[in-house]
Amino acid sequence: xxxxxxxxxxxxxxxxxxxxxxRPRWACEEIGLPYAMRLLSPVPPKPAAYFDEQPWxxxxxxxxxxxxxxxxxxxxxxxGERDERLLPRDPQARATAxxxxxxxxxxxxxxxxxxxxVEIFSAKExxxxxxxxxxxEATGKRLDGLANALGDREWLGDAFGVxxxxxxxxxxxxxxxxxxxxxxxxxxxxARGMARPxxxxxxxxxxxxxxxxxxxx
Ligand SMILES: N[C@@H](CCC(=O)N[C@@H](CS)C(=O)NCC(=O)O)C(=O)O
Numbered sequence: 194x195x196x197x198x199x200x201x202x203x204x205x206x207x208x209x210x211x212x213x214x215x216r217p218r219w220a221c222e223e224i225g226l227p228y229a230m231r232l233l234s235p236v237p238p239k240p241a242a243y244f245d246e247q248p249w250x251x252x253x254x255x256x257x258x259x260x261x262x263x264x265x266x267x268x269x270x271x272x273g274e275r276d277e278r279l280l281p282r283d284p285q286a287r288a289t290a291x292x293x294x295x296x297x298x299x300x301x302x303x304x305x306x307x308x309x310x311v312e313i314f315s316a317k318e319x320x321x322x323x324x325x326x327x328x329x330e331a332t333g334k335r336l337d338g339l340a341n342a343l344g345d346r347e348w349l350g351d352a353f354g355v356x357x358x359x360x361x362x363x364x365x366x367x368x369x370x371x372x373x374x375x376x377x378x379x380x381x382x383x384a385r386g387m388a389r390p391x392x393x394x395x396x397x398x399x400x401x402x403x404x405x406x407x408x409x410x
Pocket of ligand 1: 211212213214235249250251252253263264265266
């Protein structure tokens with residue numbers, strides 16, 4: 194069965210290496226599963242038919258033979274079903290991995306998304322300056338809870354898996370912020386994930402797919 198992942202053929206410099214098709218690319222690289230990319234232009238209008246695959250016209254979408262799905266977390270879970278190196282088969286280990294996958298995307302990512310908004314995208318807005326202190330305090334508590342749960346372990350479960358792909362790609366969105374550098378346990382965890390050869394291959398492949406200038410699909 195052939196795997197196809199959607200991605201973009203161009204994004205602004207700041208987003209290069211951070212587009213969420215990195216997650217399924219990384220998962221495929223971890224298990225040596227060949228995949229093809231279908232590159233879309235982010236420049237509107239996106240092909241109307243693509244909204245049947247992803248309701249907001251976003252990437253990634255995965256096709257695995259007859260199966261098609263969107264949402265990078267769901268895609269990671271789907272790929273995990275294919276290979277226990279991504280998602281363990283032991284019931285408790287599997288439940289723990291799924292819980293951490295959701296935690297990455299539901300309990301951590303929204304906070305870091307707002308941090309990026311306040312620090313970068315809306316940094317000049319008065320409301321962003323007012324929001325920053327309380328946001329950093331609340332996000333710090335989230336990250337402290339994560340760091341405590343991780344403890345001295347290498348990965349979120351007993352072995353590396355889809356939950357780590359989600360969590361590392363979520364946390365590295367905050368690598369500009371002191372929130373991460375002041376938490377060495379998490380910074381080391383992200384560095385460990387990014388040092389994996391499969392991550393490096395996925396990152397290089399995404400970067401190689403970008404055109405220098407925006408181009409229509
Ligand atoms: N929750 C979705 C988010 C997907 C998402 O935000 N994709 C971004 C790229 S990282 C995108 O396509 N942005 C373009 C847009 O929103 O039009 C997922 O994890 O798959």
